[in-house]
Amino acid sequence: SQQGEEDPQALSIQEGENATMNCSYKTSINNLQWYRQNSGRGLVHLILIRSNEREKHSGRLRVTLDTSKKSSSLLITASRAADTASYFCATDNYGQNFVFGPGTRLSVLP
Amino acid sequence: NAGVTQTPKFRVLKTGQSMTLLCAQDMNHEYMYWYRQDPGMGLRLIHYSVGEGTTAKGEVPDGYNVSRLKKQNFLLGLESAAPSQTSVYFCASTPGRFHEQYFGPGTRLTVT
Numbered sequence: 765s766q767q768g769e770e771d772p773q774a775l776s777i778q779e780g781e782n783a784t785m786n787c788s789y790k791t792s793i794n795n796l797q798w799y800r801q802n803s804g805r806g807l808v809h810l811i812l813i814r815s816n817e818r819e820k821h822s823g824r825l826r827v828t829l830d831t832s833k834k835s836s837s838l839l840i841t842a843s844r845a846a847d848t849a850s851y852f853c854a855t856d857n858y859g860q861n862f863v864f865g866p867g868t869r870l871s872v873l874p
Numbered sequence: 875n876a877g878v879t880q881t882p883k884f885r886v887l888k889t890g891q892s893m894t895l896l897c898a899q900d901m902n903h904e905y906m907y908w909y910r911q912d913p914g915m916g917l918r919l920i921h922y923s924v925g926e927g928t929t930a931k932g933e934v935p936d937g938y939n940v941s942r943l944k945k946q947n948f949l950l951g952l953e954s955a956a957p958s959q960t961s962v963y964f965c966a967s968t969p970g971r972f973h974e975q976y977f978g979p980g981t982r983l984t985v986t
Contacts, residue, residue: 795972806878806964806977807917814972852916856972861907861932866916 768796768853768865776871783840785868787853788833794856796829798838801850801867810838810851843872875900878978880965886984887955895950895981897965905968906948907932907975908940910961917964923948955985 771786795814799807811827813820820827826839840847850869854862881896897906904925909917919932923942937959939951952959962982966975
């Protein structure tokens with residue numbers, strides 16, 4: 765069973781627009797992480813947000829966490845064609861491992 | 875640093891054949907993981923290790939075995955390959971439970 769579920773499954777935007785994707789989870793977590801995967805490549809870590817944090821920024825990325833709603837969002841501002849990728853959330857539910865959602869496929873059109 | 879490397883990058887097996895996938899990391903990480911990725915399903919954990927000499931089952935361990943004889947290496951074995959094991963396999967490592975994971979480039983396996 766999957767702990768995290770990203771929404772939407774696919775998103776298509778124009779270059780320069782903002783992209784928002786969401787992740788919902790079911791049980792209490794220690795932290796939540798976002799990863800990016802370019803086609804045919806391995807996953808690359810973007811941001812880790814701990815359960816006692818509400819918001820984190822990294823460059824054009826902004827992640828929020830609402831533990832009361834068991835949800836997180838990833839905002840990419842001023843998107844570029846190079847942001848085209850799949851984005852995954854991964855939750856650590858105090859176990860020895862992370863659980864990944866099925867991902868959001870983002871297409872940024874020039 | 876090479877980070878996390880995986881060998882081989884591609885492989886085609888016939889049903890019933892066996893093979894071993896090698897994962898190596900040069901970051902002195904304690905934790906290592908094997909995942910499989912199938913279309914539309916994200917990553918599913920096969921086995922993981924929390925240190926040299928230890929292994930544990932993940933979400934989908936059936937049909938796979940693993941070994942962690944050296945801290946830097948994590949091997950994934952398929953004793954008798956089945957078409958259902960056609961997938962892309964990723965290895966990852968992390969220094970501790972609550973840290974980011976570093977992924978290898980993946981191994982694309984096809985079982986015919």
